[in-house]
Amino acid sequence: MSLRERKTAKRKDEILKSALSLLAEKGYHGTTMEDIASHLFMTKGSIYYYFKDKQDLVYQSQLKIMHRSINNINEVKKLDLPVTERLEKIIAIHIEYAVRERAGFELMVNPNEIFSAEQLKEILYLRDKYASGYDDLLQEGVDSGDFSVDHIKIVRNTLLGAMNWVTQWFSFEGEMNEKQFATIVAKYIMRIVLK
Amino acid sequence: MSLRERKTAKRKDEILKSALSLLAEKGYHGTTMEDIASHLFMTKGSIYYYFKDKQDLVYQSQLKIMHRSINNINEVKKLDLPVTERLEKIIAIHIEYAVRERAGFELMVNPNEIFSAEQLKEILYLRDKYASGYDDLLQEGVDSGDFSVDHIKIVRNTLLGAMNWVTQWFSFEGEMNEKQFATIVAKYIMRIVLK
Amino acid sequence: MSLRERKTAKRKDEILKSALSLLAEKGYHGTTMEDIASHLFMTKGSIYYYFKDKQDLVYQSQLKIMHRSINNINEVKKLDLPVTERLEKIIAIHIEYAVRERAGFELMVNPNEIFSAEQLKEILYLRDKYASGYDDLLQEGVDSGDFSVDHIKIVRNTLLGAMNWVTQWFSFEGEMNEKQFATIVAKYIMRIVLK
Amino acid sequence: MSLRERKTAKRKDEILKSALSLLAEKGYHGTTMEDIASHLFMTKGSIYYYFKDKQDLVYQSQLKIMHRSINNINEVKKLDLPVTERLEKIIAIHIEYAVRERAGFELMVNPNEIFSAEQLKEILYLRDKYASGYDDLLQEGVDSGDFSVDHIKIVRNTLLGAMNWVTQWFSFEGEMNEKQFATIVAKYIMRIVLK
DNA sequence: CATGAATGAGCCTTCATTCAT
DNA sequence: AATGAATGAAGGCTCATTCAT
Numbered sequence: 001m002s003l004r005e006r007k008t009a010k011r012k013d014e015i016l017k018s019a020l021s022l023l024a025e026k027g028y029h030g031t032t033m034e035d036i037a038s039h040l041f042m043t044k045g046s047i048y049y050y051f052k053d054k055q056d057l058v059y060q061s062q063l064k065i066m067h068r069s070i071n072n073i074n075e076v077k078k079l080d081l082p083v084t085e086r087l088e089k090i091i092a093i094h095i096e097y098a099v100r101e102r103a104g105f106e107l108m109v110n111p112n113e114i115f116s117a118e119q120l121k122e123i124l125y126l127r128d129k130y131a132s133g134y135d136d137l138l139q140e141g142v143d144s145g146d147f148s149v150d151h152i153k154i155v156r157n158t159l160l161g162a163m164n165w166v167t168q169w170f171s172f173e174g175e176m177n178e179k180q181f182a183t184i185v186a187k188y189i190m191r192i193v194l195k
Numbered sequence: 196m197s198l199r200e201r202k203t204a205k206r207k208d209e210i211l212k213s214a215l216s217l218l219a220e221k222g223y224h225g226t227t228m229e230d231i232a233s234h235l236f237m238t239k240g241s242i243y244y245y246f247k248d249k250q251d252l253v254y255q256s257q258l259k260i261m262h263r264s265i266n267n268i269n270e271v272k273k274l275d276l277p278v279t280e281r282l283e284k285i286i287a288i289h290i291e292y293a294v295r296e297r298a299g300f301e302l303m304v305n306p307n308e309i310f311s312a313e314q315l316k317e318i319l320y321l322r323d324k325y326a327s328g329y330d331d332l333l334q335e336g337v338d339s340g341d342f343s344v345d346h347i348k349i350v351r352n353t354l355l356g357a358m359n360w361v362t363q364w365f366s367f368e369g370e371m372n373e374k375q376f377a378t379i380v381a382k383y384i385m386r387i388v389l390k
Numbered sequence: 391m392s393l394r395e396r397k398t399a400k401r402k403d404e405i406l407k408s409a410l411s412l413l414a415e416k417g418y419h420g421t422t423m424e425d426i427a428s429h430l431f432m433t434k435g436s437i438y439y440y441f442k443d444k445q446d447l448v449y450q451s452q453l454k455i456m457h458r459s460i461n462n463i464n465e466v467k468k469l470d471l472p473v474t475e476r477l478e479k480i481i482a483i484h485i486e487y488a489v490r491e492r493a494g495f496e497l498m499v500n501p502n503e504i505f506s507a508e509q510l511k512e513i514l515y516l517r518d519k520y521a522s523g524y525d526d527l528l529q530e531g532v533d534s535g536d537f538s539v540d541h542i543k544i545v546r547n548t549l550l551g552a553m554n555w556v557t558q559w560f561s562f563e564g565e566m567n568e569k570q571f572a573t574i575v576a577k578y579i580m581r582i583v584l585k
Numbered sequence: 586m587s588l589r590e591r592k593t594a595k596r597k598d599e600i601l602k603s604a605l606s607l608l609a610e611k612g613y614h615g616t617t618m619e620d621i622a623s624h625l626f627m628t629k630g631s632i633y634y635y636f637k638d639k640q641d642l643v644y645q646s647q648l649k650i651m652h653r654s655i656n657n658i659n660e661v662k663k664l665d666l667p668v669t670e671r672l673e674k675i676i677a678i679h680i681e682y683a684v685r686e687r688a689g690f691e692l693m694v695n696p697n698e699i700f701s702a703e704q705l706k707e708i709l710y711l712r713d714k715y716a717s718g719y720d721d722l723l724q725e726g727v728d729s730g731d732f733s734v735d736h737i738k739i740v741r742n743t744l745l746g747a748m749n750w751v752t753q754w755f756s757f758e759g760e761m762n763e764k765q766f767a768t769i770v771a772k773y774i775m776r777i778v779l780k
Numbered sequence: 781c782a783t784g785a786a787t788g789a790g791c792c793t794t795c796a797t798t799c800a801t
Numbered sequence: 802a803a804t805g806a807a808t809g810a811a812g813g814c815t816c817a818t819t820c821a822t
Contacts, residue, residue, distance in 0.1 A: 008802095027304055029224030032795060043804050044796085054796060110220055151379060157364045158357045158383050165356025168304070184346060188353055191386045199784075206785095227812060239813085241786050249813065417694055419614030423817060433783050434817085444817060500610055541769060547754045548747045548773050555746025558694070574736060578743050581776045589805075596806095617791060629792085631807050639792065 012050050014040060016061045017101075024103045024167060028058060028114055059119045062111075065103055066126040069094065073133035083141045088190050090137070094163050096182035099170045131156055141193060148195040155193060162189050207245050209235060211256045212296070219299035219362055223253060223309050254314045257306075260298055261321040264289065268328035278336045282388070285332070287381035289358050294373045299362045326351055336388060343390040350388060357384050402440045404430060406451045407491075414493045414557060418448060418504050449509045452501075455493055456516040459484065463523035473531045478580050480527070484553050486572035489560045521546055531583060538585040545583060552579050597635050599625060601646045602686070609689035609752055613643060613699050644704045647696075650688055651711040654679065658718035668726045673775050675722070679748050681767035689752045716741055726778060733780040740778060747774050 001009070018039050022031045033054055037044045051057040076090045097103070111123055134156045141147030149155045162185075170181060196204070213234045217226045228249055232239045246252040271285040293299065306318055329351045336342030344350045357380075365376060391399070408429045412421045423444055427434045441447040466480045487493070501513055524546045531537030539545045552575075560571060586594070603624045607616045618639055622629045636642040661675045683689065696708055719741045726732030734740045747770075755766060 011802095025305060026308065027222045027224060029222060030305075030308065033797085034795075045798085045805075046803055048797070049802060110225075113221060113225065151383075154376075154379060155383055157360070158380055161360025161363070162353045162357040162387075165352070165360055168356070169352045181349075184349060185353060188346075188350055188387050191389075192357075192383050194386075203784085228814085229812075238787055240788065240815085243814065244785060415695055416698060417612045417614060419612060420695075420698065422815085424815095435784080435819085436782055438818075439781065500615075503611060503615065541773075544769060545773055547750070548770060551750025551753070552743045552747040552777075555742070555750055558746070559742045571739075574739060575743055578736075578740055578777050581779075582747075582773050584776075593805085618793085619791075628808055630794085630809065633793070634806060 008050070012060075013064075015047060015050055015057070016064050019057055020061045020065060021102045023058065023061065024101075055115065055119070059115060059123070062123055063126070065101075066123070066130060069097075070126065070130050070133065072097070073130060077133065077137065082146070083137055083144055084146050084190070084194070087134075087137045087141065087193070088186050090133075091159065091163060091189055092182040092186035095166050095185055096178050098164065098167050099178045099181065102167060131160070134159065138193060146195060147193040149193050159189055159192060162192075203245075208259075210237075210242060210245055210252070211259050214252055214256045215260060216297040218253060218256065219297055222304070228252075250310065250314070254310060254318070257318055258321070260296075261318070261325060264292075265321065265325050265328065267292070268325060272328065272332065277341070278332060278339055279341050279385070279389070282329075282332045282336065283381050283385050285328075286354065286358060286384055287377040290361050290380050291373050291377035293359065293362050294365045294376065297362060299359060326355070329354065333388060341390060342388040344388050353387060354384055357387075398440070402450075403454075405437060405440055405447070406454050409447055410451045410455060411492045413448060413451065414491075445505065445509070449505060449513075452513055453516070455491075456513070456520060459487070460516065460520050460523065462487070463520060467523065467527065472536070473527055473534055474536050474580070474584070477524075477527045477531065477583070478576050480523075481549065481553060481579055482572040482576035485556055485575050486568050488554065488557050489568045489571065492557060521550070524549065528583060536585060537583040539583050549579055549582060552582075593635075598649075600627075600632060600635055600642070601649050604642055604646045605650060606687040608643060608646065609687055612694070618642075640700065640704070644700060644708070647708055648711070650686075651708070651715060654682075655711065655715050655718065657682070658715060662718065662722065667731070668722055668729055669731050669775070669779070672719075672722045672726065672778070673771050675718075676744065676748060676774055677767040677771035680751055680770050681763050683749065683752050684755045684763045684766065687752060689749060716745070719744065723778065731780060732778040734778050744774055744777060747777075 015036065019031070019036045022035055022039060025031075026035070033044050033047055036057070037047050047057065051060065072093050073090050076086050076093065079086055079089070081089070111120060115123060135152050138147060138149055138152050138156060142149050142152075166181075166185060170178075174181070176184075210231065214226070214231045217230055217234060220226075221230070228239050228242055231252070232242050242252065246255065267288050268285050271281050271288065274281055274284070276284070306315060310318060330347050333342060333344055333347050333351060337344050337347075361380060365373075369376070371379075405426065409421070409426045412425055412429060415421075416425070423434050423437055426447070427437050437447065441450065462483050463480050466476050466483065469476055469479070471479070501510060505513060525542050528537060528539055528542050528546060532539055532542075556575060560568075564571070566574075600621065604616070604621045607620055607624060610616075611620070618629050618632055621642070622632050632642065636645065657678050658675050661671050661678065664671055664674070666674070696705060700708060720737050723732060723734055723737050723741060727734055727737075751770060755763075759766070761769075
């Protein structure tokens with residue numbers, strides 16, 4: 001990658017990060033291109049040098065977040081730890097990330113209305129991939145006798161709900177930092193699956 | 196109340212119900228007055244006969260849902276049942292209601308951006324009232340030795356997250372009806388607090 | 391005229407009077423049917439029993455005012471007084487009426503945009519009739535040697551401007567009543583024509 | 586000021602000028618943003634690049650006209666001429682300007698309904714400043730024995746009425762140009778104050 | 781006669797998007 | 802690469818008007 005290309009890639013990433021936080025805060029329709037641009041001291045027009053349109057920008061911001069999440073879960077799955085600890089770890093990471101980046105993972109309610117069919121397919125594929133990371137861990141825990149779960153998908157979604165929702169109520173004002181917070185919440189969420 | 200008045204009240208209620216479901220699905224900015232109207236085979240203009248503006252409509256729809264929720268929790272709290280059963284019951288009711296009405300309870304991300312100061316005050320007051328209904332039950336369970344909870348507020352929000360999120364993933368296609376579904380999810384969520 | 395007819399006529403007149411004052415204050419586009427109705431504790435719909443539409447209502451309100459004005463000037467013209475006194479009298483009457491009824495005589499700027507061709511024709515005809523009342527007096531004064539006026543139409547319009555404008559600045563707060571006020575202003579305006 | 590900035594300023598001024606003429610003709614409510622835009626072969630949306638909203642546009646157009654008027658009167662007041670000539674001159678300038686720009690000076694009936702409190706304050710302040718320019722000249726003329734005026738404010742408003750009203754009836758069709766017209770009308774208006 | 785309710789056209793405003801420079 | 806300027810589509814809201822009761 002040339003210097004120029006690297007510079008462009010870096011700029012793109014900055015935009016995505018900024019967009020992510022704004023999107024989480026105000027939703028798709030509530031976030032304007034102007035918002036995203038001015039947040040980075042750019043002009044609206046410049047954004048279009050990096051992204052085809054708003055849909056594209058939001059799509060890529062989703063991809064970014066999901067790839068990172070999938071990476072996270074894959075990393076953790078590989079660790080040589082009891083399944084209980086691995087699940088708790090990934091839950092804590094998810095929460096910490098959500099809170100720090102202020103990015104509601106799937107807060108983009110009803111992606112059907114936003115994305116093109118093709119984009120939607122990829123998004124749903126990645127969501128599923130991420131979700132099945134949890135499913136695998138849950139199944140493993142059930143098999144090992146550590147977890148008591150009869151409805152893997154229901155439980156997985158319940159876990160994700162409890163995790164994703166934190167962006168709605170976590171406040172930095174408290175005496176806790178994000179890491180401590182994530183650890184505590186993860187502990188409670190784990191109870192859902194533990195025997 | 197005269198016949199006319201009752202009819203008007205009913206119409207208002209229909210609009211609120213329709214709005215609620217659309218708002219939960221597409222968010223504040225994603226839901227247009229046109230959407231709400233055409234969903235009821237009305238015209239945009241008619242809505243303004245019943246509500247001052249969009250803000251007012253959304254505000255009242257929030258009030259409606261929150262009053263009903265607060266009623267629900269108060270009813271259940273009065274029941275002569277062990278605290279464990281009472282909490283589980285209210286969780287199940289919340290979920291069933293959320294799923295049936297397709298209304299995300301607090302899905303209005305960042306109400307600060309939507310409501311007036313005065314409206315916001317009332318909304319937050321009611322939110323708090325509903326939340327403290329859970330807090331009371333949690334405290335009671337802790338005192339009675341049934342629950343093991345060290346961070347009441349964190350746990351309460353975690354519960355609410357798991358509950359509210361169901362609107363994002365529950366699908367009627369499954370073989371379960373809403374009641375069965377709610378019962379199952381409530382059981383899992385209860386594990387967060389049980390000793 | 392039957393009792394019913396007289397009642398209807400009276401109601402029509404009340405509406406016209408109320409409309410006149412609102413129109414003078416807020417202009418054609420600034421005055422809504424709702425304004426006019428609620429000012430009389432009626433509902434919008436009722437107005438349509440008495441008038442075909444807003445245009446008609448405003449048209450008739452203009453006719454009313456202009457007929458009355460033309461009557462006034464004709465009455466005064468007939469009086470057995472020197473032309474100077476007759477002109478001063480009609481000017482004072484115009485001003486007093488304008489101020490009391492809060493009706494800007496021709497404040498309906500650009501009637502072309504409001505009225506139909508036919509209505510416009512009548513309006514302009516009456517305006518002209520009223521104006522030529524002044525022209526006659528001016529000519530008479532010139533002939534009698536009382537007035538010194540070389541441009542009758544220009545002077546007539548200048549007079550009317552000074553008169554009509556009073557609705558913009560007369561305030562009841564002052565220590566004068568409308569009659570005294572009209573008398574004083576008329577005196578000054580008369581200087582425009584006096585030798 | 587850069588070229589760009591000058592261009593922008595010029596564009597803004599064009600819009601103001603166009604708006605002024607339309608507002609004088611059709612009033613605030615009767616003039617649409619579409620009107621103003623299409624008059625300049627622009628689109629509605631473009632106007633919003635230069636002005637925050639309609640209120641802002643109209644407010645600035647008023648400021649423009651009033652600042653210019655106040656400048657005019659101040660210039661004339663400084664001239665080394667008898668007070669009679671100075672007053673006649675400013676009246677003629679006012680009329681000529683009103684007619685040429687087709688801008689009714691204070692034709693914005695009831696500004697209270699249009700402007701914000703803050704805007705209103707400034708507008709009224711400037712109105713007053715302009716008016717007191719006339720008051721000063723009137724007082725000076727009284728003191729010098731040239732004018733015969735017992736009610737300065739009433740006379741000032743009467744003068745302004747006669748002047749402002751010209752936009753309602755001056756027609757280019759005549760054989761006179763604006764300058765000649767203004768001179769003649771000013772002469773007649775002067776009679777109001779002359780001894 | 782009066783009114784509650786509904787409608788649709790029109791206006792103000794926002795915003796994603798484009799494009800010349 | 803960046804930006805100032807312009808555009809057009811869409812959304813919120815108002816209001817004249819209609820009509821069944």
